[in-house]
Amino acid sequence: MIQLENLTKTYGKGKNVTPALSELNLSIERGEIFGVIGHSGAGKSTLIRCINLLERPTSGRVWIDGVDLTRLSKSALQSRRRKIGMIFQHFNLLSSATVYDNIAFPLRLVKTPEKNVRAKVEELLALVGLEAHARKYPAQLSGGQKQRVGIARALASDPDVLLCDEATSALDPQTTDSILKLLLDINRRFNLTIVLITHEMHVIQSICDRVAVIHQGGIVEKGPVAEVFLKPQHAVTRDFINREYTHAELLDIALDAPHASSSLAVKISFLGDKTYQSILSQTVRQTGVDFAIIQGTISTLKNVPYGQLIVRFEGEEALIRRTIEILTGEGLDVEVIE
Amino acid sequence: MDVGALDFTQVDWTEFGTATKDTLAMLGASALFTLILGLPLGVILFMSARSTSPVVRVVYTVLSVIVNILRSVPFIILIVALLPLTDKLVGTTIGVKGTIPPLVIAAAPFFARLVETALREVDRGVIEAAHAMGASVWQVISRVLIREAMPGLIAGLTVTVVALVSNTAMAGMVGAGGLGTLAINYGYYRYETAVMLVAVVLMVVIVQVLQMIGDRLVIYFSRR
Numbered sequence: 238m239i240q241l242e243n244l245t246k247t248y249g250k251g252k253n254v255t256p257a258l259s260e261l262n263l264s265i266e267r268g269e270i271f272g273v274i275g276h277s278g279a280g281k282s283t284l285i286r287c288i289n290l291l292e293r294p295t296s297g298r299v300w301i302d303g304v305d306l307t308r309l310s311k312s313a314l315q316s317r318r319r320k321i322g323m324i325f326q327h328f329n330l331l332s333s334a335t336v337y338d339n340i341a342f343p344l345r346l347v348k349t350p351e352k353n354v355r356a357k358v359e360e361l362l363a364l365v366g367l368e369a370h371a372r373k374y375p376a377q378l379s380g381g382q383k384q385r386v387g388i389a390r391a392l393a394s395d396p397d398v399l400l401c402d403e404a405t406s407a408l409d410p411q412t413t414d415s416i417l418k419l420l421l422d423i424n425r426r427f428n429l430t431i432v433l434i435t436h437e438m439h440v441i442q443s444i445c446d447r448v449a450v451i452h453q454g455g456i457v458e459k460g461p462v463a464e465v466f467l468k469p470q471h472a473v474t475r476d477f478i479n480r481e482y483t484h485a486e487l488l489d490i491a492l493d494a495p496h497a498s499s500s501l502a503v504k505i506s507f508l509g510d511k512t513y514q515s516i517l518s519q520t521v522r523q524t525g526v527d528f529a530i531i532q533g534t535i536s537t538l539k540n541v542p543y544g545q546l547i548v549r550f551e552g553e554e555a556l557i558r559r560t561i562e563i564l565t566g567e568g569l570d571v572e573v574i575e
Numbered sequence: 576m577d578v579g580a581l582d583f584t585q586v587d588w589t590e591f592g593t594a595t596k597d598t599l600a601m602l603g604a605s606a607l608f609t610l611i612l613g614l615p616l617g618v619i620l621f622m623s624a625r626s627t628s629p630v631v632r633v634v635y636t637v638l639s640v641i642v643n644i645l646r647s648v649p650f651i652i653l654i655v656a657l658l659p660l661t662d663k664l665v666g667t668t669i670g671v672k673g674t675i676p677p678l679v680i681a682a683a684p685f686f687a688r689l690v691e692t693a694l695r696e697v698d699r700g701v702i703e704a705a706h707a708m709g710a711s712v713w714q715v716i717s718r719v720l721i722r723e724a725m726p727g728l729i730a731g732l733t734v735t736v737v738a739l740v741s742n743t744a745m746a747g748m749v750g751a752g753g754l755g756t757l758a759i760n761y762g763y764y765r766y767e768t769a770v771m772l773v774a775v776v777l778m779v780v781i782v783q784v785l786q787m788i789g790d791r792l793v794i795y796f797s798r799r
Contacts, residue, residue: 291706291707319708330701
């Protein structure tokens with residue numbers, strides 16, 4: 238549905254040119270939740286602003302439903318933007334307008350009759366759970382409530398795409414989860430395509446179908462979240478995952494601890510239903526290898542369970558190799574660490 | 576002249592009534608035209624300062640210089656310099672009518688700067704959000720900028736109108752009429768201190784009332 242083609246954006250002129258995006262290509266499918274993760278300064282903010290041309294790319298094309306936005310006239314772009322909702326890290330609500338008027342804003346831009354405005358706003362207030370706050374001003378709301386207003390406002394003109402610019406970065410963990418749940422709900426209910434940028438792997442893990450990792454203005458890795466998450470290829474991706482999910486220094490201590498001379502430390506990844514099956518214990522019983530658990534996580538990716546165990550197998554080398562073969566044959570991913 | 580002795584029999588209250596009316600008429604008319612000219616000028620200054628187009632930047636620089644020149648010329652000199660223009664515009668250079676053009680030409684650039692400053696205070700994120708929702712430039716100005724900056728704009732207008740009060744008095748030097756003329760003609764030239772005092776007190780009252788209304792409005796529009 239969205240194709241970014243050779244997108245390049247530079248700031249400044251002459252000697253002071255700073256590249257923000259260089260020759261970036263990305264394709265986003267209808268109805269998916271696509272996450273872009275990157276450190277600050279990686280270009281993710283520029284990337285999402287290029288999708289609705291808040292930032293005009295220096296070169297390259299932005300296709301949405303087969304229409305190249307970069308070639309649209311000013312007024313055609315304005316009317317296309319009405320079908321692209323956007324929410325922001327700092328919410329960007331009108332401080333001088335009530336919750337009701339904020340949500341009504343995009344509808345009134347196109348002179349919607351007040352009767353229809355009322356119906357739509359009330360429907361949206363119910364959707365985001367703010368019926369009781371219609372007459373309040375943004376300053377009277379909590380961060381999470383403000384973002385709910387932002388979401389309701391973005392949905393007011395029935396968009397087909399929702400862009401989320403660090404939408405949960407200013408929120409506490411519980412509020413972040415409730416906002417992510419709301420986004421997932423909206424995605425399913427309206428089959429709305431969602432593009433979100435974040436620096437938190439947790440956000441990607443919770444709701445995204447696919448993810449792209451952006452680094453120095455280019456995409457260094459992309460794919461289904463489970464694939465990227467369980468088998469990160471690029472150093473930046475690993476860094477993001479390790480930072481939040483493993484404790485590298487603890488792992489080093491554990492690996493250095495005294496252990497049998499014939500042993501092998503491996504990382505086993507489980508995905509889907511296999512996470513909850515007794516594959517590991519069945520296998521070691523069969524091969525007679527012992528194992529010690531060094532580190533482990535069990536969690537979900539969106540709603541798919543996954544587990545990751547770092548274990549040290551102890552026993553004859555041939556038997557350990559046999560154990561790994563069986564595990565791999567059962568569909569688990571096994572990576573030898575040392 | 577005995578400054579200490581105030582003879583209030585010198586005060587002609589009917590004359591004061593007319594003078595107060597004249598002053599308020601000058602204020603009202605010049606405030607209205609200052610708003611009509613200064614607000615768009617301030618918006619243009621704000622919008623052009625942010626533009627990336629070199630042509631628009633030149634427009635900004637030119638406007639900015641004109642505004643600065645008009646603001647730096649002392650008002651009394653501006654009145655005299657504008658005499659021919661005033662005559663052309665309103666057909667006279669004295670009285671209430673003859674004072675309004677110089678008052679507006681002095682106050683509008685001043686107000687425009689205050690408008691520009693107030694608009695700069697508007698959160699850029701909100702402007703960006705409006706663009707993202709497909710708002711046109713005009714819709715961004717009318718529904719976001721002006722609306723969000725309303726308290727600042729009213730505070731700016733209050734400051735401008737108060738400055739206009741003192742300028743109407745100064746215009747009294749050159750036959751504008753109103754309280755300023757009374758204060759100068761009687762109080763200054765004829766040493767009728769009581770008349771000057773009454774005129775000054777009346778102007779203080781006008782300023783107080785204006786400031787109070789302005790402050791109330793600012794609070795009303797700051798409900799956020």
